[in-house]
Amino acid sequence: MTLREIRDILTAEVITGDADLEKEIKYGFAADLLSDVLSLARGTGVLTLLITGIIHPQVIYAGNIFDLGAIIFVRGKRPAEETVKLAIENQIPLLVTSYIMFETCGRLYQHGLKPSIPKVKNG
Amino acid sequence: MAEADENIRFHEMFHIEGGNFTNAGAISSQVKKILKGAGFSSKLIRRTSIAAFEAEMNVICYANQGNLSLFITPNFLKVVVKDEGIGIPDVNLAMSEGYSTANEKIRELGFGAGMGLSNIKKNTDEMILTSKPGQGTHLEFIVYLDQQANE
Numbered sequence: 001m002t003l004r005e006i007r008d009i010l011t012a013e014v015i016t017g018d019a020d021l022e023k024e025i026k027y028g029f030a031a032d033l034l035s036d037v038l039s040l041a042r043g044t045g046v047l048t049l050l051i052t053g054i055i056h057p058q059v060i061y062a063g064n065i066f067d068l069g070a071i072i073f074v075r076g077k078r079p080a081e082e083t084v085k086l087a088i089e090n091q092i093p094l095l096v097t098s099y100i101m102f103e104t105c106g107r108l109y110q111h112g113l114k115p116s117i118p119k120v121k122n123g
Numbered sequence: 124m125a126e127a128d129e130n131i132r133f134h135e136m137f138h139i140e141g142g143n144f145t146n147a148g149a150i151s152s153q154v155k156k157i158l159k160g161a162g163f164s165s166k167l168i169r170r171t172s173i174a175a176f177e178a179e180m181n182v183i184c185y186a187n188q189g190n191l192s193l194f195i196t197p198n199f200l201k202v203v204v205k206d207e208g209i210g211i212p213d214v215n216l217a218m219s220e221g222y223s224t225a226n227e228k229i230r231e232l233g234f235g236a237g238m239g240l241s242n243i244k245k246n247t248d249e250m251i252l253t254s255k256p257g258q259g260t261h262l263e264f265i266v267y268l269d270q271q272a273n274e
Contacts, residue, residue: 038173039245045165054233058180061148065155065172067165073138090152 001025001111003070003093006049009046009107012072012097013104020095026071027116030105032038040117041066050099050115054078057086064090074101130267132200135163139179141186141208144232151176153195154202161195163268169245171200171266177239178204178262184229185209198269199248204262211254218244218252 002040004021007014014021030051031037035049037059050071052059060083063071071110073079073088079094087094098113135157137150155172175191182189186208194201211217216239225235244250247264254260 032233033236034233035238038177039236039238041240056232058232058234061152062176064152065148065169065176067169102231121130 001108003021003095005111006070006072006113007095009111010072010097010099011096012095014093014095015024015078016088016094019070023069023093025109028105028108028116029116030101032101037062037066040120045048045069049108049113051101051108053058053077053101055083057083058068059083060086060090060092061080063087063092069094070095072097073103074099130196130198131250132197133157133196134192136192139164139182139186139206140191141183141188141192142260143185143207146172147180147183148176149177152168153190155161157193158195158200163200167200167266167268171202174243174246174264174266175202177243178264180183180234181239181262182206182208184225184234189259199265201263201265205259207259210256210258210260211252214252214254 003023003025004096005081006025026047028049032053046069048069050063050068052072053074054075055077064099070093074097076091076098078096084094127153134230139150151172154175155168158171179191186206189206191206192203216222220241221237223235223237228244243264249265251263
């Protein structure tokens with residue numbers, strides 16, 4: 001699906017100015033722990049959306065390392081202006097939705113978004 | 124571990140300020156930029172950058188200051204991270220997944236789940252960690268260039 005569809009499904013706001021809304025997103029990864037993102041998101045990349053409630057700049061630095069397709073902040077969380085600037089510099093589109101993480105994931109899954117990894121190896 | 128002093132094509136050292144979370148991750152982003160500019164594969168860049176990110180966070184979370192050096196050689200990438208900090212009393216225990224001494228502040232930022240060191244090991248081909256409690260920690264890791272093609 002495209003970023004535009006994700007925006008519409010979640011009545012989200014794109015907060016990084018003129019982001020390319022036709023960008024294709026196929027996979028999702030949701031976490032509120034950056035430790036989890038760093039240790040589990042190895043296979044992610046340009047086609048992946050990170051769903052998170054973390055709004056500090058480290059999420060953008062991590063997103064940059066993973067070449068993430070986009071990041072959506074749940075529960076109406078909104079990062080500081082500096083963090084948004086950092087995302088623009090790194091060409092990572094940011095969205096904000098009022099939905100909680102569960103609802104965000106559920107809606108996207110229902111519309112065909114796949115997990116970037118379905119389960120961990122040792123759990 | 125392979126020696127980095129032979130055929131070093133590139134070397135850069137970055138200073139890391141302990142306790143300063145504002146730009147935590149910025150050095151790893153620079154490492155990534157350098158590796159991208161050098162034309163390495165995205166997988167190799169990602170593995171090295173993830174490990175560098177974890178190492179950078181460790182210095183910021185647990186040390187007063189430190190530095191991260193990136194070496195590029197014809198055969199491998201090497202990162203050396205040295206810090207002046209509290210050190211690690213039991214390296215084997217610190218390496219086990221889930222073990223963490225992170226305080227509330229670190230956890231509030233979404234770090235400190237005790238996955239960092241094992242994640243560095245997972246993403247690299249060789250890793251050496253030595254530490255003297257009260258003095259600091261020395262971490263080195265290597266990612267080989269030629270193994271990337273086989274993955």
